[in-house]
Amino acid sequence: MNFDYNEEQQLLADSVRRYLAKSYDFESRRKIVAGEGWSAEAWAQFAEMGLTGLPLPAECGGFGGGAVDLMGVMEAFGEALVVEPYLATVLAARLVARAGSAAQKQAILPAVAEGRLKLAFAHTEKGARYRIDAVRCSFSGGKLQGEKAAVIGAPVADKLVVSARGADGIGLYLADRVPAQPYRTIDERLAADLVFSGAPAEKLSGGLERVEEAFDFGAALACAEAVGAMKFACDTTLEYLKTRRQFGVPIGTFQALQHRIVDLFIEAEQARSMACLACSKVDQAGDARERARAVSAAKIKIADAARHISQESVQLHGGMGMSEELKVSHTFRRLTALAGEFGDADTHLERFARL
Amino acid sequence: MDLNYSAEELAFRDEVRSWLQANLPADLREKGERYAHFAKEDLMRWHRILAKKGWVAPHWPKEWGGTGWNVVQRYIFEEELGFAGAPPLIPFGLNMCAPVLLRFGTEAQKKRFLPRIYNGDDFWCQGYSEPGSGSDLASLKTRAIRDGDVYRVSGQKIWTTLAHYADWIFCLVRTDPTVEKRQEGISFLLIDMKTPGITVRPLILMDGAHEVNEVFFDDVKVPAENLVHEEGKGWTVAKYLLGYERMNTGRIGESKRQLARLKEYASHLKDDVRFRDRLSRLEVELMALEITNLRFLDRMRRTGQPPGADVSMLKIKGTEIQQGLTELMMQAADPAANDELTTAIRKRYLSMRKTTIYAGSNEIQRNIIAKMTLGL
Numbered sequence: 001m002n003f004d005y006n007e008e009q010q011l012l013a014d015s016v017r018r019y020l021a022k023s024y025d026f027e028s029r030r031k032i033v034a035g036e037g038w039s040a041e042a043w044a045q046f047a048e049m050g051l052t053g054l055p056l057p058a059e060c061g062g063f064g065g066g067a068v069d070l071m072g073v074m075e076a077f078g079e080a081l082v083v084e085p086y087l088a089t090v091l092a093a094r095l096v097a098r099a100g101s102a103a104q105k106q107a108i109l110p111a112v113a114e115g116r117l118k119l120a121f122a123h124t125e126k127g128a129r130y131r132i133d134a135v136r137c138s139f140s141g142g143k144l145q146g147e148k149a150a151v152i153g154a155p156v157a158d159k160l161v162v163s164a165r166g167a168d169g170i171g172l173y174l175a176d177r178v179p180a181q182p183y184r185t186i187d188e189r190l191a192a193d194l195v196f197s198g199a200p201a202e203k204l205s206g207g208l209e210r211v212e213e214a215f216d217f218g219a220a221l222a223c224a225e226a227v228g229a230m231k232f233a234c235d236t237t238l239e240y241l242k243t244r245r246q247f248g249v250p251i252g253t254f255q256a257l258q259h260r261i262v263d264l265f266i267e268a269e270q271a272r273s274m275a276c277l278a279c280s281k282v283d284q285a286g287d288a289r290e291r292a293r294a295v296s297a298a299k300i301k302i303a304d305a306a307r308h309i310s311q312e313s314v315q316l317h318g319g320m321g322m323s324e325e326l327k328v329s330h331t332f333r334r335l336t337a338l339a340g341e342f343g344d345a346d347t348h349l350e351r352f353a354r355l
Numbered sequence: 356m357d358l359n360y361s362a363e364e365l366a367f368r369d370e371v372r373s374w375l376q377a378n379l380p381a382d383l384r385e386k387g388e389r390y391a392h393f394a395k396e397d398l399m400r401w402h403r404i405l406a407k408k409g410w411v412a413p414h415w416p417k418e419w420g421g422t423g424w425n426v427v428q429r430y431i432f433e434e435e436l437g438f439a440g441a442p443p444l445i446p447f448g449l450n451m452c453a454p455v456l457l458r459f460g461t462e463a464q465k466k467r468f469l470p471r472i473y474n475g476d477d478f479w480c481q482g483y484s485e486p487g488s489g490s491d492l493a494s495l496k497t498r499a500i501r502d503g504d505v506y507r508v509s510g511q512k513i514w515t516t517l518a519h520y521a522d523w524i525f526c527l528v529r530t531d532p533t534v535e536k537r538q539e540g541i542s543f544l545l546i547d548m549k550t551p552g553i554t555v556r557p558l559i560l561m562d563g564a565h566e567v568n569e570v571f572f573d574d575v576k577v578p579a580e581n582l583v584h585e586e587g588k589g590w591t592v593a594k595y596l597l598g599y600e601r602m603n604t605g606r607i608g609e610s611k612r613q614l615a616r617l618k619e620y621a622s623h624l625k626d627d628v629r630f631r632d633r634l635s636r637l638e639v640e641l642m643a644l645e646i647t648n649l650r651f652l653d654r655m656r657r658t659g660q661p662p663g664a665d666v667s668m669l670k671i672k673g674t675e676i677q678q679g680l681t682e683l684m685m686q687a688a689d690p691a692a693n694d695e696l697t698t699a700i701r702k703r704y705l706s707m708r709k710t711t712i713y714a715g716s717n718e719i720q721r722n723i724i725a726k727m728t729l730g731l
Contacts, residue, residue, distance in 0.1 A: 001357060009356075242730070253731070261729065262729065266671065273647045276646060297638075297639045
């Protein structure tokens with residue numbers, strides 16, 4: 001039993017935090033968001049630090065890491081509200097690593113590890129909500145037909161992993177980028193709706209169970225990212241309670257506010273525990289049921305805590321919490337998005353009860 | 356990161372589990388299942404079974420009967436007791452008076468009291484709260500005046516759990532009402548409940564049970580040798596006890612047992628989405644608390660630091676979960692039923708409201724976290 005990162009994981013998380021503190025502070029991030037919505041310079045640094053290759057196999061230039069190895073990185077990204085499509089890229093790259101042919105892997109993964117390629121996982125379709133088997137996109141004769149929506153990272157992705165219905169049910173396909181209608185998500189990330197009208201694609205192995213596994217991996221890391229964002233929200237709100245003065249005293253002297261912020265810290269601890277569980281089980285679970293149960297439980301807790309902490313951190317900041325100028329309002333936006341990413345609380349309550 | 360117990364820890368757990376299976380008397384287990392009342396004889400019978408095995412006070416130093424287990428083993432043991440449905444071990448002697456004596460008592464006091472606590476010869480209760488001193492404990496007024504070889508004690512304690520069973524009571528009393536800092540006028544006294552001048556009066560709670568009492572002291576003469584630590588240092592003793600390693604505050608094992616029970620009991624509601632979601636959220640909260648508890652324990656094992664305000668968080672979450680479980684249990688019961696078990700389930704809902712109030716109300720626990728952890 002051990003709940004800490006190992007030395008390697010801790011060193012990596014520390015160096016990511018150092019980099020973000022130096023080069024990805026709130027002002028730098030604001031400039032990135034106001035510009036193209038991602039930073040080539042930051043991406044090159046992620047690659048330099050080994051992040052883009054972290055979950056990829058060693059023979060493809062990666063480090064063979066699991067969810068726990070990525071957890072500290074995702075926490076740091078959550079604290080800094082990183083907008084680059086990192087999770088989208090590693091999620092799709094991991095699918096290629098697990099389901100691709102030797103040639104596909106060699107063509108894509110070393111380039112991802114080196115930071116030369118970005119990927120996206122095009123799965124969600126309009127109206128599907130969080131049902132992962134609601135796929136209408138189709139594949140036949142080597143070509144994809146249909147539409148995908150809200151694909152995170154798609155506007156800058158070089159390659160896509162796309163779910164579609166083929167001859168033997170839902171499968172995964174590797175495609176080049178297609179023209180995209182880009183937009184920004186509520187938390188300022190790049191996303192796009194995609195139309196496939198006969199785009200050529202290559203089949204990857206596996207079916208729905210692989211999509212589900214990828215979603216669990218993504219959900220576990222979204223939990224870790226949320227834990228980082230929650231930590232920032234709690235810390236900055238505590239700081240505000242200590243410095244903001246009204247009625248001649250710091251507002252943190254008021255018991256009504258003290259008890260509320262204590263509850264936020266308790267929720268953040270509980271959420272962290274569940275993120276640990278989800279990441280550990282994604283790496284180590286004996287079977288799919290055990291993994292899915294842990295991830296759904298974690299996602300329920302993280303979604304509830306994300307809502308509670310984001311809402312209260314804004315409320316306790318008063319008017320300033322609403323202001324676009326303060327990072328806490330952007331953390332609110334990220335936590336709101338993360339609460340629903342890879343399935344909201346209701347979706348996971350449904351799955352948890354079935355398992 | 357590895358959330359699993361080690362092979363040694365699992366072997367230890369299995370040893371404890373199978374011993375409990377073989378040695379927890381069926382009638383006591385069954386009483387717990389019915390949510391029936393444990394009589395004094397029940398509590399002491401179980402205490403003595405554990406004492407005979409050498410497991411009644413694992414956290415004590417080995418020379419006094421402790422097992423030498425590390426914090427994780429102790430946690431596993433306590434969780435297994437809860438999970439098996441064993442009667443509670445009454446904490447006042449084992450977990451409160453004894454640690455105080457071990458830390459502050461004289462050799463004579465240790466020799467006199469510890470073996471009797473261990474063997475279950477003396478039943479202890481705790482004299483802290485007073486009618487005017489609940490959360491504001493330091494305002495207590497029960498007066499103890501030194502008179503030669505004795506303290507003469509007068510005043511009143513309230514909410515005294517199981518005082519009607521007790522042979523002894525440890526009390527916070529005011530020995531000096533004149534000091535400016537009121538904490539400095541408080542002392543820690545051990546009082547024989549058979550001493551003339553003590554009256555115990557039952558307080559019946561809303562579930563109809565007699566568990567707590569008022570204890571009146573009318574010029575009770577207490578030998579001065581029963582003072583623990585120095586006169587005026589009672590608050591130091593009380594604070595030590597608050598920070599004492601109570602890592603079972605969350606009562607995870609007991610709640611896991613109740614959750615399993617609830618799932619079985621409420622199986623007729625498994626397709627009721629509203630009920631099911633509430634049950635799932637409670638289960639998730641318990642899963643999270645178990646890991647949180649283990650994280651704190653792991654940190655404690657590695658740093659050797661006492662848990663401090665972590666315990667407050669475990670108390671808040673643990674009691675909220677316990678109450679949530681009893682509430683869902685009551686809701687799962689047939690509203691038209693009036694049998695013994697259903698009545699016990701309803702009464703248990705009433706009774707468990709105490710958990711967020713006793714042992715430092717959850718509001719006081721939040722104050723502690725605000726002050727100690729958050730620096731507010």
